[in-house]
Structure formats: structure tokens, C-alpha cells
Amino acid sequence: MSAVKLDGKATAAKIKADLTTRVAALKERGITPGLGTVLVGDDPGSQIYVAGKHRDCAEVGIASIRVDLPASATQAEVEAAIDELNASPECTGYIVQLPLPRHLDAMALLERMDPAKDADGLHPINLGRLVHMVDAPLPCTPHGIVLLLQEYGVPIKGAEVAVVGRGITVGRSLGLLLTRRSENATVTLCHTGTQDLAGHVRRADIVVAAAGVPDLITRDMVKPGAAVLDVGVSRVNGKIAGDVALDVAEVAGFLTPNPGGVGPMTRALLLSNVVEAAERAQ
Numbered sequence: 001m002s003a004v005k006l007d008g009k010a011t012a013a014k015i016k017a018d019l020t021t022r023v024a025a026l027k028e029r030g031i032t033p034g035l036g037t038v039l040v041g042d043d044p045g046s047q048i049y050v051a052g053k054h055r056d057c058a059e060v061g062i063a064s065i066r067v068d069l070p071a072s073a074t075q076a077e078v079e080a081a082i083d084e085l086n087a088s089p090e091c092t093g094y095i096v097q098l099p100l101p102r103h104l105d106a107m108a109l110l111e112r113m114d115p116a117k118d119a120d121g122l123h124p125i126n127l128g129r130l131v132h133m134v135d136a137p138l139p140c141t142p143h144g145i146v147l148l149l150q151e152y153g154v155p156i157k158g159a160e161v162a163v164v165g166r167g168i169t170v171g172r173s174l175g176l177l178l179t180r181r182s183e184n185a186t187v188t189l190c191h192t193g194t195q196d197l198a199g200h201v202r203r204a205d206i207v208v209a210a211a212g213v214p215d216l217i218t219r220d221m222v223k224p225g226a227a228v229l230d231v232g233v234s235r236v237n238g239k240i241a242g243d244v245a246l247d248v249a250e251v252a253g254f255l256t257p258n259p260g261g262v263g264p265m266t267r268a269l270l271l272s273n274v275v276e277a278a279e280r281a282q
């Protein structure tokens with residue numbers, strides 16, 4: 001058996017085509033959505049992702065504002081950049097690229113953002129809205145995962161889901177999203193303290209691997225026919241290594257490629273948050 005490919009690149013292209021039309025309609029009404037990015041330091045992965053976000057903006061007609069600060073930037077300097085984006089009428093939504101250098105207080109910076117301009121859905125107020133199951137911009141990777149599963153008809157309602165990794169950008173937020181009444185999945189959030197990872201993964205109809213540990217999910221851990229989504233990005237000898245071993249494709253029913261799976265969906269859903277914020281504000 002070979003798994004059906006959950007093609008994030010193709011699905012993201014459909015989302016971007018729809019956004020291009022919506023951006024054109026906004027511009028006809030005199031509104032140009034604009035995405036700001038705050039990048040601190042020279043982490044090579046973050047440089048690639050931020051450059052990609054600006055390319056995506058140009059593709060769909062969103063304006064973009066790039067703020068790059070050195071790794072030595074102080075908390076006050078990053079706060080000043082955030083204050084400027086909060087006040088800028090050209091910036092309708094923005095993100096602070098994560099991870100930040102360790103000397104910065106990431107939580108204080110996220111809290112300083114205007115929640116109405118939070119294009120990542122990671123402001124505590126917006127995450128709080130997700131906890132309360134009320135309308136809010138959704139974190140991009142979790143939202144992308146849900147849409148990718150829906151695109152390929154993978155049942156979510158009633159599914160047992162093993163999410164591996166409890167980070168705020170993926171695992172923890174995805175647990176909140178999948179347990180909303182509209183999704184109604186049962187989620188086990190696994191992490192480095194989980195006693196029997198293989199046992200939890202083996203029971204799952206859907207496995208989301210977001211631990212950043214190459215080949216953590218092996219073929220023998222996966223229930224035949226399960227949907228497996230690989231969010232892990234480690235760089236081994238300059239190449240991307242995911243959290244899912246290649247031969248999982250022989251047992252899984254559905255599998256994301258990596259690259260080309262969850263990453264492009266993350267980027268498309270960021271654009272979607274920017275457009276939705278501009279539509280809400282009109």
C-alpha cells in the first residue's frame with residue numbers, strides 16, 4: 001500500500017487563487033491589505049520563511065512591510081518596532097517571527113501587539129478566544145492542517161488524533177482547534193514527558209508530528225490507513241528532515257510530503273488571516 005499524498009502545495013495554490021480575487025475586490029474599494037514582519041537575528045530558517053512570506057504577499061497583491069533587526073536588538077528596540085506597526089495604517093496585520101533570540105521576552109512582545117492586527121493568531125487574547133471557541137484569527141499551521149485534512153476528505157469528527165509536540169505555534173493550538181464542537185476530534189497531546197509515545201500514536205486515526213526530532217515516527221508506530229502529517233523541520237546535512245520516517249508511506253492511508261505539505265499551508269493561511277482582517281475592518 002502507498003499513502004495518498006496530502007499535497008499542501010496544490011491546496012495552498014487554490015487558497016491563494018481565492019485570496020487574489022478577494023484582495024482585488026478590497027483594492028477596488030480603496031483598501032490595500034498589508035502584512036508586516038518583524039524578524040530579529042539571522043537564524044537561516046527564519047530568514048527563508050520571512051522571505052517566503054513577502055514573496056507570497058506579492059503573488060496575491062498584498063503589500064508588505066519588512067522590519068529586520070540584529071540579533072543584538074534589545075527588548076525596547078523590538079517593542080518600538082511593534083509600536084510602529086500597531087500605529088501604521090499601511091500595516092493591516094503583522095507577525096513577529098519565532099523563535100526569538102533567548103534574551104528577549106517573547107510573551108511580553110506578543111502581548112504588546114494590537115490583537116486586531118495579529119496575523120498569526122498567537123496573541124494571548126486571540127488564543128483565549130480560541131479556548132472560548134469564539135471567532136478569532138486562527139494560528140496558521142493548525143488551521144492549515146485542518147483544511148488539508150478536509151480537502152482530502154479525511155474524517156475529523158470522532159477521530160482519535162495524536163499530536164506530538166506541545167509548542168504554541170502548532171501542537172497546543174492544534175489541540176484547541178480540533179476539539180472545538182465544529183471539529184469534534186479526540187486529541188491526545190504528546191510531548192517529551194509522554195510515557196508511551198508509540199502506544200498513543202498506534203491508536204490514532206490522525207497523527208500530527210511536530211516535535212522537531214528527525215524520524216521520530218516510525219512505520220511500526222502507525223495504524224494502517226492512518227493520516228500522518230509531518231510538521232517537523234530539522235536540517236540534516238543541509239536537507240530538510242521531517243519527524244516521520246520515509247517508510248511510513250507504506251502503512252499510512254494519507255501522508256504529507258515534507259517539504260510541500262504543511263509548510264505551504266502555513267504560509268497560505270497567514271495570507272488568509274491578513275485578508276480576513278482587512279475585510280473585517282472595511
Ligand SMILES: Nc1nc2c(c(=O)[nH]1)N[C@@H](CN(C=O)c1ccc(C(=O)N[C@@H](CCC(=O)O)C(=O)O)cc1)CN2
Pocket residue numbers: 048049052095096097098099120140141169240258259260261262263264266267
Ligand atoms: N510567527 C511565527 N513564527 C513561526 C511560525 C509561525 O506560524 N508564526 N511557524 C514556523 C515557521 N514557519 C512560519 O513562520 C514556516 C515554516 C515552514 C514553511 C514552509 O513553507 N516550508 C517549506 C520548505 C521551505 C524550506 O526550504 O525550508 C515546505 O514545507 O514546503 C513556511 C513557514 C516557526 N516560526
